[in-house]
Amino acid sequence: MAGNNFRKVQFPRETKGFINIDPLQTGGKLTEDARKALIEWGDGYSICDFCTTGRLDEIKKPPVYDFVHEQLPKFLDCDIARVTNGAREAKFAVIHSLARSGGWVVMDSNAHYSSYVAAERAGLNVALVPNTGYPDFKITVEKFAETLEETRRKGDIVLALITYPDGNYGNIPDVRKIAEICSDYDVPVLVNGAYAVGRMPVSLKDMKADFIVGSGHKSMAASGPIGVLGMREEWGEIVLRKSKKYRNKEIEMLGCTARGATIVTLMASFPHVRERVKRWNDEVEKARYFAGKMEELGIKQLGDKPHNHDLMFFHAENLYEISKKVKKGRFFLYRELKSRKIHGIKPGLTRYFKLSIYGLSYEEVDYVINAFAEILEKYS
Amino acid sequence: MAGNNFRKVQFPRETKGFINIDPLQTGGKLTEDARKALIEWGDGYSICDFCTTGRLDEIKKPPVYDFVHEQLPKFLDCDIARVTNGAREAKFAVIHSLARSGGWVVMDSNAHYSSYVAAERAGLNVALVPNTGYPDFKITVEKFAETLEETRRKGDIVLALITYPDGNYGNIPDVRKIAEICSDYDVPVLVNGAYAVGRMPVSLKDMKADFIVGSGHKSMAASGPIGVLGMREEWGEIVLRKSKKYRNKEIEMLGCTARGATIVTLMASFPHVRERVKRWNDEVEKARYFAGKMEELGIKQLGDKPHNHDLMFFHAENLYEISKKVKKGRFFLYRELKSRKIHGIKPGLTRYFKLSIYGLSYEEVDYVINAFAEILEKYS
Structure with a gap:
């Protein structure tokens, strides 16, 4: 009976302890x-x-x-x-x-x-x-x-x-x-x-x-x-x-x-x-720093440039090329990020995706950048 | 500055540990x-x-x-x-x-x-x-x-x-x-x-x-x-x-x-x-028990009779008469109940009020009935 299945569900949130870069979520984390x-x-x-x-x-x-x-x-x-x-x-x-x-x-x-x-x-x-x-x-x-x-x-x-x-x-x-x-x-x-x-x-x-x-x-x-x-x-x-x-x-x-x-x-x-909100300029500066590092990896930031917000859209032709070749196909990026405890880019996206680094420390930002660098390196 | 006042608010919920008989709330208590x-x-x-x-x-x-x-x-x-x-x-x-x-x-x-x-x-x-x-x-x-x-x-x-x-x-x-x-x-x-x-x-x-x-x-x-x-x-x-x-x-x-x-x-x-919901009949029985005890105190239950739901409306001419004489006036009932850690009847009401005993144990129900009895006794 379906009813009995439902009874056992405990609702763990699996992304606990992850760095969350989903734009929907970075500004909603509770204090x-x-x-x-x-x-x-x-x-x-x-x-x-x-x-x-x-x-x-x-x-x-x-x-x-x-x-x-x-x-x-x-x-x-x-x-x-x-x-x-x-x-x-x-x-x-x-x-x-x-x-x-x-x-x-x-x-x-x-x-x-x-x-x-x-x-x-x-x-x-x-x-x-x-x-x-x-x-x-x-x-x-x-x-x-x-x-x-x-x-x-x-x-x-x-x-x-x-x-x-x-x-x-x-x-x-x-x-x-x-x-x-x-x-x-x-x-x-x-x-x-x-x-x-x-x-x-x-x-x-x-x-x-x-x-x-x-x-x-x-x-x-x-x-x-x-x-x-x-x-x-x-x-x-x-x-x-x-x-x-x-x-x-x-x-x-x-x-x-x-x-x-x-x-x-x-x-x-x-x-x-x-x-x-008084520290908004720092967030913008951090976003620009992040976008710059992504561009160094060959991942292009679209939209306003220099950017004026933590929500950013990227165009990654290199990740897309990898997705066409690897076994897991277009889900490889999601899985690679998940294995590094980074959540928030929709499963299946590689060529175009958005993310937000709102509220992250520079250490966390660097961790995310390094994750992208590692993933590109791994499949190059 | 109003802004600074707001910063200090800690939002304690003052009714914690109370028996809550507010019909809005008895069925919404979290599991x-x-x-x-x-x-x-x-x-x-x-x-x-x-x-x-x-x-x-x-x-x-x-x-x-x-x-x-x-x-x-x-x-x-x-x-x-x-x-x-x-x-x-x-x-x-x-x-x-x-x-x-x-x-x-x-x-x-x-x-x-x-x-x-x-x-x-x-x-x-x-x-x-x-x-x-x-x-x-x-x-x-x-x-x-x-x-x-x-x-x-x-x-x-x-x-x-x-x-x-x-x-x-x-x-x-x-x-x-x-x-x-x-x-x-x-x-x-x-x-x-x-x-x-x-x-x-x-x-x-x-x-x-x-x-x-x-x-x-x-x-x-x-x-x-x-x-x-x-x-x-x-x-x-x-x-x-x-x-x-x-x-x-x-x-x-x-x-x-x-x-x-x-x-x-x-x-x-x-x-x-x-x-x-399978235990609904027990809730109805308990409501009828409660209504009967209130009627024994001279507080009349209005609406369907015998009653078929935990939400009940009462007419208390005796409490109303007291409210006209006592110092605290129509707020006396609210205060008397509050001092007994019972919450849920709107401040200022004495003659007509609604309440719900949904989910209360018989021990708690008796406690509420006794509170009304005590209050009537105290001012008689």
Whole structure:
């Protein structure tokens, strides 16, 4: 009986003790304080212990109210903030609130799939801003302006979405200039900062954007799924509109969102996260160091160059050539890295892959570089 | 600076070691296996370690695939199941998929606020089936039929929603008969089983309903927020429709949902949860025992009688009378219970309150009853 099999599963996490270079995971590793909070607040609905108004963001103990209404708006440099079930859920809440029948969302073609799907879920059309293609894959201000102009002729643009940076190349577009152009078209701008908020300093106001979205599990050292949403004052009435019957419940939030250990871990990590973004320049320098060493091995770094983010995309013609010859085929790289306790490049990839070295020490970075050198050497 | 204050917060959970009778929490307490899994899988996006297809429900290690596609449909006695960010998010996914402009949702007036808000979010009208009022607050088959008939004259009914049981009185409506009537009107039925799934045996097919929703953090011993959604085969194409561009991404799920420690705790607790529902009759018997003892103290149990669920609503005229005389006023009950290490009745309530004794031993149940007896004695 299948039921009996299931009973025995112990769920060990096999990548424990590994160096993890999966871009999805390097910014989501819990801090020690978050780990303690996780254990303390693990039970189901524990956060609701001292909820008196029926709203998550108004809980005083633990200090959710202070976090959501004071700390987070300061951190994002916005007027109003909320915690959501994730970055994608935050994007959907905004898109769904702004949706008009037959409307369009203009977004960069480097966008995460969930940006596209969120627009589809809201019944909207999507116009994609093309990138510059190999090897840079940049989203330029000019192309964004062109796509806005073309789309305006087709119909009603309800929102522009910019991915900052994108999750493939780690490219940082000129969001401020793009937002200025959107403003000329009277189109509000949402910045998907799932790989920015919690890693690098961000300011919604400097960006001249309307909304910013972040990911707790991707970049804020929180246990997932959890996200954050910041916006300008004027959008509060629309995106945070309230139920007609339940006057204190925000419709797009379905009342309360991240109602569990997720928000407590986000809050417990927050003081550390706020500090770590101040060291962002060191992370960029380390990424450039790593990219340089990879290039010395004949593995090309694509995207912005010099690079401005820890998430990097590589083109390894040499590893691809090896994969065509060796027994294990395209899985050889995954296995070789696994045997060296390095996790995070998808099984089967050799020619093109992304990785992140966020939070690694230089010793660990060198260990990863040496692993690639050894693997190339071994099969040469 | 507010920032510096935040840094010092340690997030102790003050109700540790308390007997918790908050209905929101009694079914969400983690099992030991879930607690271990929580610690092991706490990091951000840990569940994505071995994801190869880009879909949470297809991960083989840990066995999400087996859980979502084999265990869960069996447990709910339905054809297709999914894991969601919570019961409310599951309800919204269904309502949003079925929504037609100007349409109506017919739901019982004992429904959780999030059912109402989910319909509002989808832009639908809501018709509420009235309950029978004090002291039973029942949702009868007749009233449901009446409301369906009245609403049909007003417009297009897209869905009926039944709360099974509701979160105030713990009343169990005759869902099968209601579903049969809905079927005569060709209206699909969603059962909100947030307080049923994981506590008591349920069968979507026996209920003759179309959808069932459960809550991991409320009733399945999981760390929140997480929910489950079960449905009949024929609804898969509509509710789980896929993105046009990203062919394996389900639009209403925004791709993946409970992508973190939440799903691992749900899975780790599942074998225990599956066993505990077999002991449901003992829980009902214990609830009736508790209600009887409370009535002996002059505290009246409202709702179904004899009661059929651990969630109970009480009317305590005697405690209310005390609250009018004592110094601490209406907070005296909360404080008296707190001093006895009992948590879960909302601060300020004395006359009407709900509680749940799910999972408590008879020793603990007697301790709670004695606490009420002592408090009444003290102020008499």
